[in-house]
Amino acid sequence: xxxxxxxxxxYSFLVVIAIxxxxxxxxxxxxxxxxxxxxxxxxxxxxxxxxxxxCPNGGLEAAxxxxxxxxxxxxxxxxxxFFADTNKSGKFSYNFKxxxxxxxxxxxxxxxAGLPKGMVNRQAKDGDYSIYSNRLLNxxxxxxSVAMELNKEAAVNLNLSKNYDTLxxxxxxxxxxxxxxxxxxxQQLVVYLVEDSxxxxxxxxxxxxxxxxxxxxxxxxxKSLNGTWGDRLSGSIKxxxxxxxxxFNTTISSKYNQKHCYIVAFVQNNLTKEILQVxxxxxxx
Amino acid sequence: xxxxxxxxxFILLVNNKITAQxxxxxxxxEIHGNFQMMAQNYLVDSTIGAKAVNEKIRMNSxxxxxxxxxxxxxxxxxxxxxxxxxxxxxxxxxxxxxxxYATYTNDDLEFTxxxxxxxxxxxxxxRSYEERGLGIDNAMDGIRVKYKPTNxxxxxxxxGKQRFYFTKGEGxxxxxxxxxxxxxxxSNFLPEFNPANARYTYILGGSMxxxxxxxxxxxxxLPENVAAFSGRFNFISDKFNFYTEYANKxxxxxxxxGFIYKKGEALFLSANYSVKGFSLSASAKRxxxxxxxxxxxxxxxxxxxxxxxxxSKQHTYALPAFxxxxxxxxxxxxxxxxxxxxxxxxxxxxxxxxxxVTFNFSNATNLDTTQTGNxxxxxxxxxxxxKTLLYRDLNLEVVKKLxxxxxxxxxxxxxxxxxxxxxxxxxxxxxxxxxxxFETQYKISSKNTFRAELQSLRTKQDFGDWAVxxxxxxxxxxxxxxxxxxxxxxxAKEEKRAHYFSGSFGxxxxxxxxxxxxxxxxxxxxxxxxxxxxxxxxxxLSLSISSTF
Numbered sequence: 010x011x012x013x014x015x016x017x018x019x020y021s022f023l024v025v026i027a028i029x030x031x032x033x034x035x036x037x038x039x040x041x042x043x044x045x046x047x048x049x050x051x052x053x054x055x056x057x058x059x060x061x062x063x064c065p066n067g068g069l070e071a072a073x074x075x076x077x078x079x080x081x082x083x084x085x086x087x088x089x090x091f092f093a094d095t096n097k098s099g100k101f102s103y104n105f106k107x108x109x110x111x112x113x114x115x116x117x118x119x120x121x122a123g124l125p126k127g128m129v130n131r132q133a134k135d136g137d138y139s140i141y142s143n144r145l146l147n148x149x150x151x152x153x154s155v156a157m158e159l160n161k162e163a164a165v166n167l168n169l170s171k172n173y174d175t176l177x178x179x180x181x182x183x184x185x186x187x188x189x190x191x192x193x194x195x196q197q198l199v200v201y202l203v204e205d206s207x208x209x210x211x212x213x214x215x216x217x218x219x220x221x222x223x224x225x226x227x228x229x230x231x232k233s234l235n236g237t238w239g240d241r242l243s244g245s246i247k248x249x250x251x252x253x254x255x256x257f258n259t260t261i262s263s264k265y266n267q268k269h270c271y272i273v274a275f276v277q278n279n280l281t282k283e284i285l286q287v288x289x290x291x292x293x294x
Numbered sequence: 295x296x297x298x299x300x301x302x303x304f305i306l307l308v309n310n311k312i313t314a315q316x317x318x319x320x321x322x323x324e325i326h327g328n329f330q331m332m333a334q335n336y337l338v339d340s341t342i343g344a345k346a347v348n349e350k351i352r353m354n355s356x357x358x359x360x361x362x363x364x365x366x367x368x369x370x371x372x373x374x375x376x377x378x379x380x381x382x383x384x385x386x387x388x389x390x391x392x393x394x395y396a397t398y399t400n401d402d403l404e405f406t407x408x409x410x411x412x413x414x415x416x417x418x419x420x421r422s423y424e425e426r427g428l429g430i431d432n433a434m435d436g437i438r439v440k441y442k443p444t445n446x447x448x449x450x451x452x453x454g455k456q457r458f459y460f461t462k463g464e465g466x467x468x469x470x471x472x473x474x475x476x477x478x479x480x481s482n483f484l485p486e487f488n489p490a491n492a493r494y495t496y497i498l499g500g501s502m503x504x505x506x507x508x509x510x511x512x513x514x515x516l517p518e519n520v521a522a523f524s525g526r527f528n529f530i531s532d533k534f535n536f537y538t539e540y541a542n543k544x545x546x547x548x549x550x551x552g553f554i555y556k557k558g559e560a561l562f563l564s565a566n567y568s569v570k571g572f573s574l575s576a577s578a579k580r581x582x583x584x585x586x587x588x589x590x591x592x593x594x595x596x597x598x599x600x601x602x603x604x605x606s607k608q609h610t611y612a613l614p615a616f617x618x619x620x621x622x623x624x625x626x627x628x629x630x631x632x633x634x635x636x637x638x639x640x641x642x643x644x645x646x647x648x649x650x651v652t653f654n655f656s657n658a659t660n661l662d663t664t665q666t667g668n669x670x671x672x673x674x675x676x677x678x679x680x681k682t683l684l685y686r687d688l689n690l691e692v693v694k695k696l697x698x699x700x701x702x703x704x705x706x707x708x709x710x711x712x713x714x715x716x717x718x719x720x721x722x723x724x725x726x727x728x729x730x731x732f733e734t735q736y737k738i739s740s741k742n743t744f745r746a747e748l749q750s751l752r753t754k755q756d757f758g759d760w761a762v763x764x765x766x767x768x769x770x771x772x773x774x775x776x777x778x779x780x781x782x783x784x785x786a787k788e789e790k791r792a793h794y795f796s797g798s799f800g801x802x803x804x805x806x807x808x809x810x811x812x813x814x815x816x817x818x819x820x821x822x823x824x825x826x827x828x829x830x831x832x833x834x835l836s837l838s839i840s841s842t843f
Contacts, residue, residue: 031504031517031519031520031521031544032517032518032519032520033517033544033545034515034516034517034545034555036669037515038514038515038555038669039513039514039515040512040513040514040515042512042513043512060721062718063718066552073513077513096721101721118384121383121384122383123593123594135461137461139387139388140384140385140387141384142383142384142385143385146591147549147591147592147593148549149511149548149549149553149590149591150591152511152512152513152514153510153511153512155512156510156512157510215552215665
């Protein structure tokens with residue numbers, strides 16, 4: 010067989026393979042999720058903004074994952090970037106921004122990457138932690154990333170207990186960190202205050218109307234009780250089974266609906282920013 | 295660094311060996327390449343929103359080295375972002391070899407291993423390319439084979455993955471393209487088809503591109519293999535050229551289309567007629583859910599397979615390019631028309647030296663769609679336009695030479711720019727702008743030229759009115775000096791009525807050029823071929839060095 014014919018044959022073969030290599034989906038379009046048991050919980054950070062017309066799609070995805078993996082996925086919605094800027098009056102004049110959100114935005118280059126974006130336990134894509142923005146995922150990547158993270162073993166256990174006075178709105182919080190693997194000096198404890206279902210304006214492309222006056226903003230990050238990156242857990246290496254306790258006292262602003270508020274505490278490796286474990290507790294059960 | 299050392303050592307060894315052989319009977323190989331460096335320091339200016347950076351100075355640079363010996367070619371590109379200039383994705387970070395390839399041509403067969411750029415037809419289903427100014431580089435890394443089995447038949451096959459900053463995208467891309475030049479094929483049987491004396495040329499082509507990406511989503515059922523097909527036809531005569539291409543894509547739920555399972559399609563038509571002193575061109579495009587990428591989760595300009603050519607005029611002056619149109623891959627119906635006439639020397643309108651007049655009109659709307667409420671997302675009426683105007687540009691340009699030394703250009707434009715839809719932002723609405731530009735160029739002597747531009751943009755929307763003044767002095771062949779001011783005098787916010795002064799000078803010697811600049815750069819979109827990148831406001835000193843060898 011001549012070289013010419015061999016190559017033509019090769020091309021024809023490739024064409025047939027290529028044409029047959031199409032997966033046309035006619036339904037069903039979703040599948041049942043196999044939810045495994047385990048001690049590890051996942052922090053899903055949803056970076057959003059009230060003038061970001063695509064961001065409600067991220068919120069929907071977060072809600073879907075929250076519902077599928079009941080109690081094992083903890084969502085915090087951080088309003089940041091120019092999409093969260095405020096008008097002087099009228100629509101989008103409410104300020105959802107926080108100093109923590111601004112710092113996260115700057116650190117992970119969220120505004121440059123565009124919204125909506127999210128982080129799942131602040132895990133870096135391809136394991137490359139040298140570039141901070143590598144942790145930012147589009148919302149369509151959250152589900153696979155959450156499933157992968159849930160399969161990992163927990164490195165620590167977190168136990169939260171609180172004493173909350175609804176009249177003077179004072180909160181006393183105790184956090185116990187139990188080491189399930191050897192701990193190191195880079196691990197830090199971070200404590201956020203989150204408010205759920207804040208009703209205000211939101212832009213949503215494809216929705217009628219596009220500007221929604223009474224949108225329920227879920228899991229809104231309000232502040233940190235100990236800074237954006239938290240406090241170091243210990244100055245020495247900890248062995249398995251050791252427990253560290255930390256206490257926090259704060260007053261919850263009257264601007265927030267205390268019935269919708271909860272505390273999210275997590276332990277992160279402050280070098281890589283990977284989150285090892287997360288837990289939440291409502292102010293009012 | 296190790297990698298660079300190995301590659302350079304390889305090239306030197308090969309070259310030494312060839313040089314040694316050359317003494318006997320072979321010619322030596324050649325090394326060509328280019329180098330470019332762009333550095334900028336960043337100062338704060340709160341009026342224009344310019345921010346400082348921790349590093350004070352940032353730099354993008356690269357060098358290409360290509361070795362050619364007979365039918366063999368090989369090369370590398372080294373890139374360095376320490377750190378990347380503002381406006382570029384921060385994932386352009388660090389230094390490494392990002393492009394390396396080897397190509398060998400054997401009679402009618404050419405194969406490439408490593409990185410390559412390629413395009414099928416007009417790029418509707420596949421274009422792998424680099425646009426450095428936009429930070430776009432979706433180079434393939436894999437294998438490419440080109441083969442010409444017989445006269446007039448050109449086949450291409452590609453397999454590989456696309457570049458994603460300093461890594462590769464997840465998706466595996468496979469593609470085939472076949473082009474048939476009917477004149478060359480039938481030249482033996484039909485003498486009038488012989489390319490040497492044929493009046494008309496007919497070219498047919500067809501492509502197929504498929505991608506594979508694993509479905510790791512625990513909730514959705516996603517197609518792991520997605521393919522797109524296209525067919526094209528080109529008719530060429532000495533005065534007339536007609537080109538059309540149609541593309542179709544199977545279900546491709548992705549981040550950009552909101553995970554709908556609707557098929558995609560695109561149609562592109564273009565016709566040109568040209569005789570001495572007169573030309574006429576028209577083009578039209580319909581795009582429906584045709585954002586095709588090798589990774590379903592990619593966004594912005596990342597990992598694109600499809601390239602949907604812009605059919606609006608690409609303006610080069612600052613203010614006409616202020617509101618650049620970016621192709622809308624999810625849905626767009628657009629058309630463009632241009633007529634150009636050169637009034638002859640000595641005629642009433644031509645004057646002593648002739649007058650060139652060009653009129654251009656382009657328009658783009660969304661599609662006429664109906665939401666289906668299911669996974670198909672929407673249905674679109676093929677033949678009717680949507681009600682939302684995305685872009686309209688009506689412009690007239692007159693180029694008039696007044697003397698052997700003095701040339702002038704007058705431009706007027708009316709633009710309608712739906713900023714919210716085109717730039718995917720909110721609260722800006724649609725901008726209606728009147729723009730005028732006057733340019734003059736005076737040749738003082740055979741080596742000294744002075745050029746000036748005055749530009750005006752009037753609008754009640756967005757940032758309001760702008761004026762631009764530019765003066766440029768060139769001393770050939772080495773020096774140029776330029777001063778520019780962009781003044782946002784009509785901004786509704788008084789504190790934002792800023793001057794954006796900048797000055798620069800450059801020195802060119804042979805194939806090397808140095809440019810030093812200082813001043814303020816306004817925030818804006820830089821677009822090439824309908825693809826855009828947001829450039830943030832900046833203030834400071836910049837240095838650029840480029841050289842080819």
